[in-house]
Amino acid sequence: MDISYKNICRITLPVLLSLLVEQIIGITDTAFLGHVGETELAASAIAGVCYLILFVIGSGFGVGLQVLIAxxxxxxxxxxxxxxxxxxxxxxILLAGIIIIAxxxxxxxxxxQVIKSEKIYSAALLYLNWRIYGLLFAFIIVAFRAYYIGITRTKILSVCSLTMVVVNxxxxxxxxxxxxGFPAFGIEGxxxxxxxxxxxxxxVFILYYRFTTNGRLFERISNIKRQWHDLKRILHLSSWTMLQSFLSLASWLIFFVVIEHIGETALATSxxxxxxxxxxxxxxxxFASTGSALVSNLIGEGRQNMVLSLCRRVIKMCYYFCIPLMLVGFIxxxxxxKLYTDNTVLIQESLSxxxxxxxxFLLSVPAFVLYCAISGTGNTFITLKHYCPVKVDK
Known part of the structure; x- marks a missing residue:
């Protein structure tokens, strides 16, 4: 496995586009709704985090799947x-169906129970009534992303990312x-x-996997015993990342619920x-996901001595990209x-x-890269143990 700066960048850029798309969906919704009204913008905060809490259950499973594939x-x-x-x-797919129904x-x-404003509550439900069905397709995307990152063939991620952005x-x-000629659905739209x-x-992912030479046909659901054995192997790695991802996003929901009780302006700003x-x-x-996949590949090749060197390179490259973006944000x-709102009060409240x-992000870069590197070794329980503020035991 090549761990040169060039190869790290080659693998990371399509991954970045794929991950950005997940957030760009929410960013686009927020940007459009910011020009509809303050209530819609505030409601999208809580509704968006609710959706992400459900989504990260699947993405946490995808972490374990990616580690094992790599x-x-x-x-x-x-x-x-x-x-x-x-x-x-x-x-x-099964997990998405269960979550949607539940x-x-x-x-x-x-x-x-948790939202004080009836207007925000009603608007949030209008958004989620449609958004929740996207979990099925989002979980399919999670599976393919884990596969292509795991085998370090990530170009297709860029194509699917651009497709999703344009359509959204x-x-x-x-x-x-x-x-x-369409009616104005507002937040529901x-x-x-x-x-x-x-x-x-x-x-697009399904078509590419089915009809390219890189893709392979799915295994049939016939050998239940083998499928169950494989599922236990994945869950052994991913159960801890699923729990950690859920706890991480649940804290955001609690934060937004607290802010919502302060007022719509505070919630919109947040x-x-x-x-x-x-x-x-x-x-x-x-960069951290790429580092995790490369760590898993290195261990599979028996080159554990290269892991720390790889982590240093990933951290360095991540800073090269993040620091210029941070400076633009400060200046x-x-x-x-102004992409989100023309309201001068909201803009001023958002500055600090x-x-x-x-x-x-000066601290987040090394912390998250090392966290994902540890996950890449397969020891996902350790990452949960050090993430949680209370003691966690197996």
Missing amino acids: RLNGEKKNREVTTIFSTGFYFL SQFALPPILH VICNYVLVFGKF AGMGSCIAEFSAAF NIVRSISAVPFMLVQA FPDLFL PLYIMLSS
């Missing part, structure tokens, strides 16, 4: 890569504002557009800053804030939180 790829066990991927793919019954009463922007423009965009990317923070965070996550904050958020 390890087997390093060991040149191509047949096992296909069987493991197929098992993970089928499980993620959320239909659980989300409305939970949100009604067009659908949001048409459905939120009511263009080309943002949920529809995001769901359609995720379907488009999932469809949503804007969180949305902007997603961009540099995706840079960090892209020209309005460049980002924006500066604090940007500064935090």
